[in-house]
Amino acid sequence: MKPQDYPRSVLNMISALKRMPGVGTRGAERLALWFLQQGRNEANQLAAALTTAVETVGNCPECGFFAEKGCRCTACDDPARDSSLLCVVEQATDVLPIERSGSFRGLYHCLGGKISPLDGVMPEDLAIEKLIDRVKAHPGCEVILAVGSDVEGEATALYLAEQLGKLPCRCTRLAQGMPAGAGLGHADAITVMRALEGRRGL
Amino acid sequence: MKPQDYPRSVLNMISALKRMPGVGTRGAERLALWFLQQGRNEANQLAAALTTAVETVGNCPECGFFAEKGCRCTACDDPARDSSLLCVVEQATDVLPIERSGSFRGLYHCLGGKISPLDGVMPEDLAIEKLIDRVKAHPGCEVILAVGSDVEGEATALYLAEQLGKLPCRCTRLAQGMPAGAGLGHADAITVMRALEGRRGL
Numbered sequence: 342m343k344p345q346d347y348p349r350s351v352l353n354m355i356s357a358l359k360r361m362p363g364v365g366t367r368g369a370e371r372l373a374l375w376f377l378q379q380g381r382n383e384a385n386q387l388a389a390a391l392t393t394a395v396e397t398v399g400n401c402p403e404c405g406f407f408a409e410k411g412c413r414c415t416a417c418d419d420p421a422r423d424s425s426l427l428c429v430v431e432q433a434t435d436v437l438p439i440e441r442s443g444s445f446r447g448l449y450h451c452l453g454g455k456i457s458p459l460d461g462v463m464p465e466d467l468a469i470e471k472l473i474d475r476v477k478a479h480p481g482c483e484v485i486l487a488v489g490s491d492v493e494g495e496a497t498a499l500y501l502a503e504q505l506g507k508l509p510c511r512c513t514r515l516a517q518g519m520p521a522g523a524g525l526g527h528a529d530a531i532t533v534m535r536a537l538e539g540r541r542g543l
Numbered sequence: 544m545k546p547q548d549y550p551r552s553v554l555n556m557i558s559a560l561k562r563m564p565g566v567g568t569r570g571a572e573r574l575a576l577w578f579l580q581q582g583r584n585e586a587n588q589l590a591a592a593l594t595t596a597v598e599t600v601g602n603c604p605e606c607g608f609f610a611e612k613g614c615r616c617t618a619c620d621d622p623a624r625d626s627s628l629l630c631v632v633e634q635a636t637d638v639l640p641i642e643r644s645g646s647f648r649g650l651y652h653c654l655g656g657k658i659s660p661l662d663g664v665m666p667e668d669l670a671i672e673k674l675i676d677r678v679k680a681h682p683g684c685e686v687i688l689a690v691g692s693d694v695e696g697e698a699t700a701l702y703l704a705e706q707l708g709k710l711p712c713r714c715t716r717l718a719q720g721m722p723a724g725a726g727l728g729h730a731d732a733i734t735v736m737r738a739l740e741g742r743r744g745l
């Protein structure tokens with residue numbers, strides 16, 4: 342007697358769903374059964390959205406953010422943006438949190454990672470040469486280093502500050518301090534130290 | 544100045560992913576970015592698996608379990624299965640837990656729900672007529688009612704027992720009692736009551 346199992350195509354769907362991050366065996370099975378119960382429209386709609394996205398989305402040749410293939414992103418194409426402000430981020434996914442803060446009106450530059458010799462990521466693997474070209478094209482601009490404040494982020498910021506120091510630009514770094522809405526009780530020692538170092542007059 | 548956002552096709556992908564149960568806005572965005580970073584293969588593979596599954600999977604005309612469209616399921620097609628044992632479950636998704644227990648060698652019958660007048664589900668909405676036909680075709684068979692032990696499940700079991708009482712078959716119900724590996728400390732009062740009622744000699 343063969344044990345009853347899902348048809349082959351359902352098992353394929355389960356294993357494809359399971360490859361997504363944060364989806365385990367039971368979660369994938371639950372999603373697969375949901376798709377079968379919803380009927381073909383739901384599954385076909387997601388399938389089309391996935392295919393279209395990966396086929397049509399590439400990176401902006403200027404800043405590296407997501408853009409329709411072969412096109413510049415909406416920020417690089419927007420003449421109302423201040424091209425004398427350049428915000429350097431690690432990944433394209435770091436752009437949205439800054440945009441959503443509503444307090445930046447300049448352009449972006451995505452490095453594509455951070456310097457991390459242990460992971461084999463060296464400065465030449467990042468879009469640093471392109472950054473230097475862009476800074477040279479806008480003399481007198483401000484470069485805001487919005488890389489992370491972990492060890493690799495700090496190393497990347499230091500390296501960039503050194504490289505950019507030779508160019509006619511001003512180099513700044515995101516402030517470090519207490520996050521909004523947080524009490525001292527939940528802050529770690531390094532955050533408190535940096536908040537004290539960076540204190541401002543009222 | 545327009546705020547920078549993901550390209551339209553990425554936003555479409557995010558909203559399609561968000562429709563899946565248990566996936567919120569941030570989860571959908573995280574999955575979408577993961578697909579973009581993985582390259583086109585990963586997304587196309589999931590898209591193909593989804594489309595193939597919903598296009599090719601239907602229900603077994605005999606028992607209602609998932610099967611390739613127009614075909615009977617592997618259990619109904621297996622001559623080694625005992626056709627004098629019929630396990631009645633609410634949903635097609637209830638078959639796998641029983642199969643995985645490795646202790647059932649008969650056939651299944653999926654009702655497609657449970658009697659619940661409050662939700663507008665009446666006996667005629669379930670595959671009960673088909674069940675009666677199958678029982679008539681196998682006189683002397685045993686019908687195991689493996690429906691849930693909630694109010695609607697109990698109502699369904701009672702209704703089926705009454706209908707099947709007129710036919711030449713034996714009607715049984717899954718045992719109720721303590722789940723394997725659980726201590727008394729975690730059991731609710733009704734489970735303990737039913738475990739006491741159903742106690743067995745050693």
